[in-house]
Amino acid sequence: MSGLSFRYGPAWYGFHIYLTTSGSASPIPHVVEGTPMRKRRAAFVAAGVAAALAATTACGSGSDNGGSDAANFEAKPSGTMSYWGFDNPDDVGQARLDHAAKQLDGVTIESDQTGFDAQKFTTRLASGNVPDVVQMDRELVLTYAAQNLILPLDTCLSANKVGKDRWYPSVVDSVTYKDQIWAVPQFYQPPAIILNKTVMDAAGVQDTDIDTSNPDKLLAAIGKMYKANGDVPSTLGFNPQAIGQTNLWLVGMGGRLADENGQPALDDPNNVAALELLKKIVDAQGGFAKYKSFTDSFDMFGEKNQFVQNQVGAEVDAQWYPNVLSPYKDKIKLAAVPFRGKDGNPVTASSGTSFVVPAKAKNPAAACRWALALTEDGSWTAAAEARAATVKQKNSIDTGLFTGSPVADKAIREQFVKPSGNAGFDQVISTYYDIVDKGKSVGASPAGQQIKQELLNALTAALLGSKTAQQALADAQAASMDAYKTVTGG
Known part of the structure; x- marks a missing residue:
């Protein structure tokens, strides 16, 4: 973890974690509901x-x-x-x-x-x-x-x-x-993949090429879109949000953090496959250190965000992020596709x-x-109703509220989420609603805090190449099991 520091960015309805390679996070001028x-x-x-x-x-x-x-x-x-x-x-x-x-x-x-x-x-x-x-x-x-x-x-x-x-x-x-x-x-806040059609169209990449169930096709699309100045990235073909959306990659590959009894399961072979795929993706775009340094420079919540600046061709984002992008709707051309599991079916991960x-x-x-x-x-x-009033006042787009309740989500969509006149944004919003019932849990454990930290340690070691994914997760599993036994008394 030497040289790395945590940075916390708020989500519109929840939260998101980033890892920065140097310095501290810039203040994010964005007010959120709940606990930052x-x-x-x-x-x-x-x-x-x-x-x-x-x-x-x-x-x-x-x-x-x-x-x-x-x-x-x-x-x-x-x-x-x-x-x-x-x-x-x-x-x-x-x-x-x-x-x-x-x-x-x-x-x-x-x-x-x-x-x-x-x-x-x-x-x-x-x-x-x-x-x-x-x-x-x-x-x-x-x-x-x-x-x-x-x-x-x-x-x-x-x-x-x-x-x-x-x-x-x-x-x-x-x-x-x-x-x-x-x-x-x-x-x-279910994550999906937001597409930057400006970058994709210029590279001749189709929406169907951004398919996480087909690594070869995905890596080929990344190669077409990725650009660098020397060895420094200038456009990522695909930002997998390796740190902030790790759980999505785990459930997508059939992995989990804990078994049905709450016991840590970090060394699940499917977790190993997820980390190995993430390493291939970041290695294809300059390697983890350069990838992270570049993504840390994004003005994620500002007018020079990575979509406006064409710094990404596609990116995994939680449901709240389209709301952040909506003030810049006239400057960007968006679409979205679901994250697909290894079986080819849409899948997402729940958090909140x-x-x-x-x-x-x-x-x-x-x-x-x-x-x-x-x-x-x-x-x-x-x-x-309060959000709709704010949207009207700011002449923005109502992207809906994702509450955790299917009945409430359906009612809010029917009453408040109307065609905006921007076909791209409307399709993005629809994609998130399409996947909200596809959620999978990575499992819950009494050692949840420790598992989260050990997963981060393992992920960082694997992406930096200091350990193989299998060894990194094996070490994380051992540490998590110690914590589990302490908390549960056995």
């Missing part, structure tokens, strides 16, 4: 601290507060409820907060609108001074669930007559452990955030109702 990822580095560092401290607190955390029985979740919400999350809520976030507050009439709601920090959460858990509900990445949920530091929410759902069919299967699977649901999920109720929560009934109110259809409709 600038705390992710602290979360990784604090993972070991959280696990160690949890060992001293977990014994009594699940039963001495009375919050885990159905009666508490069935109680009429009253009193004071505190939440931690919604750092800098945008139009979508504020509309949802307003809607949820109306559903808890008579409840005093107190907020800590800062980003989630694992070390801060650990400290609060140890002191017993925890909020009633906390917003965190779904990948972190099982770490706390395995230690009984948060409450299972099955009785919360049943008391409020909510079934798990409110969410896409891959979304709810990511917060399920030992046949119990441990969080209320929100958002799901969620709400958990700490085991020491003082008002679990209100916390449960509030979290569910934020993710019910009425909340998403209010959010979509």
Whole structure:
């Protein structure tokens, strides 16, 4: 990792991670709904601290507060409820907060609108001074669930007559452990491949050539579009987002991070195949170091972004990114294709955030109702209306909201996503809607934090060529298994 540093870029409805080769990230003038990822580095560092401290607190955390029985979740919400999350809520976030507050009439709601920090959460858990509900990445949920530091929410759902069919299967699977649901999920930003038709047309590359299920065809298309000044890239044929969208490449090749029991599975042979393909792609475009240095220079959220500047021919992007590009619709010519798995079928990976109720929560009934109110259809409709007003004011394009709920997604698309007059953008938007039900999970694990870090280490080593993909993943698996045994006690 020498010479490498983390950079966090916000997603329109969620989050994205990048890896930079030098310096620090430039400020990104983009307000997002939810918790930004600038705390992710602290979360990784604090993972070991959280696990160690949890060992001293977990014994009594699940039963001495009375919050885990159905009666508490069935109680009429009253009193004071505190939440931690919604750092800098945008139009979508504020509309949802307003809607949820109306559903808890008579409840005093107190907020800590800062980003989630694992070390801060650990400290609060140890002191017993925890909020009633906390917003965190779904990948972190099982770490706390395995230690009984948060409450299972099955009785919360049943008391409020909510079934798990409110969410896409891959979304709810990511917060399920030992046949119990441990969080209320929100958002799901499926990645697909955005095409820069200006670059593709000039190189004679067709949409069907950008086929991740056919590496030979894909690499040939990359070769036609790739340009360099000397040995420095000037146009990438294809930006695979190797760091930010690693999970997509894993599920596309049939891989996973954890098995059905939550045990790490980083050394899955399909994961090896995914990393080997990623290495071929970056090697065909100057190698990982030059590729990363070039992509780090992108003005990703600005008027000189990589599509306007024709710095990419195609790029893997999450669903939020077309919204970022929409102000420049008259300067770019876009299309999109789905990411295809090794079987040739469209596939995508789910990610997003969620709400958990700490085991020491003082008002679990209100916390449960509030979290569910934020993710019910009425909340998403209010959010979509707010977004539509913003779109109209800015003369932009409504790219839709991808909520994590299939019913809400369908309703929002039908009511708010209309033909824009830009055929390329409309086709891009349609592609994301076409793949949203193709989501697969890489698996959820109590060692999720450590697995994420070890995967990043393995990926970096493999792409730099300091280890083979197989060796890098074997090392990552060993480290993750140690963490898994620590967290689960076996």
